[in-house]
Amino acid sequence: MNNILSITPAKYLQGEVSLPGDKSISHRAIILASIAEGTSVIKGIQRGRDCLATLNILRMMGVEAKEKGDDLVIHGKGGVGLKEPRDILDCENSGTTMRLLAGLLSAQNFYSVLTGDSSLRKRPMGRVIEPLKRMGAQIFARGKGRFPPLSIIGTRLQGIDYSSPIPSAQVKTCLLLAGLYAKGNTSVTEKYRSRDHTERMLKFLGADIEVDDLRVRIKGGVSLSGRKIWVPGDISAAAFFIGGAVILKGSKIKVLNVGLNPTRRGFIDILLQMGADIKILNLKKKCGEKIGDIEVQGRNDLKGTLIEGEMIPRLIDEIPMLAVVACFAR
Structure with a gap:
């Protein structure tokens, strides 16, 4: 028996996502x-x-x-x-x-x-x-x-x-x-x-x-x-869903209970600089960590930006996904 995984490209992403702990x-x-x-x-x-x-x-x-x-x-x-x-x-x-x-x-x-x-x-x-x-x-x-x-x-x-x-x-x-x-x-x-x-x-x-x-x-x-x-949801795991949603027009997803520590949310901040439609909802603090839901809508109108200096440590794990998103920016 052949273990073949068939993947059909999506036109857009929709739904809610709960992630494993950070x-x-x-x-x-x-x-x-x-x-x-x-x-x-x-x-x-x-x-x-x-x-x-x-x-x-x-x-x-x-x-x-x-x-x-x-x-x-x-x-x-x-x-x-x-x-x-x-x-x-x-x-x-x-x-x-x-x-x-x-x-x-x-x-x-x-x-x-x-x-x-x-x-x-x-x-x-x-x-x-x-x-x-x-x-x-x-x-x-x-x-x-x-x-x-x-x-x-x-x-x-x-x-x-x-x-x-x-x-x-x-x-x-x-x-x-x-x-x-x-x-x-x-x-x-x-x-x-x-x-x-x-x-x-x-x-x-x-x-x-x-x-x-x-x-x-x-x-x-x-x-x-x-x-x-x-332990909040892992923002590094969330990056794949968020990145997919911002580059596919018509997408609308919500990622629930994600860690939003300022030293880890560089991926989100860069996408906002690029013009992504991202909203932070239900922001709260538990055990010293900021946690919230991330709502993303795909508009397919991203623009390029510069990433350097102190921003790098804040998105070090998300650079591969950010490189994919950048391919779709003007």
Whole structure:
């Protein structure tokens, strides 16, 4: 039997769309709930392989997490409750998992090894290893200390002031997680602001964290408290439906309960600059994140625009879809 998928081009798109939870927020919710005091209920969690890799690794360190309907219930171990894993920790293909957990594991009182599939083992990790070593971390890697697997001997870290040469939410989050355990304050400064889900969730869960323009500072030794965490729909997944609707005249769609964090909605802002008919409805705030519905109507009269500078980090994941839309602009 031939597995053939036939696709017929659409004249327009119509209807309502509900999306899986935001992947970036899901990773952070799983990690922070695991090291918080008490129980967290995560609603709308994304269950893709990358997020499940993060969850499986934390389970290997003693975290109790159970599915309850569509929710994920995590009983946090507190700041010093994680246990040394009995085996190597497999991040599969998730660079987010490896970079974020490198910061967390560097501050624990045990030994651990992070690895991944053949693709992940080819990705350089120097951008997190170098600043973590400045904090006192003991991390060993192959390829002159740049490539996974990462062998980590947990130790007491010292807070630092770090200026990131390239804006990166993963590097920033890695250092904030390490800074949560470090002595003193840890700060990260960027040239442009990368996505700030970590800062928002840390504050929501009780961390002593301050954001001053492009600088983020966290105080070590402050416990987090478990809470109900609501994960909005993933705006990166929404981009495909939104992009399709704006280039097909006669389209009318509504994407429900999408995350509208200012550091992530660059795709929407650029489409508005291009003349797209997009409206934000039912805007609200949950767990520190802006959430709303996006209504799109296709008019087929887009115009070209310039994308540069600080806008790039705000739409980095949506650039391929934006390139498709740009093909239909004047």
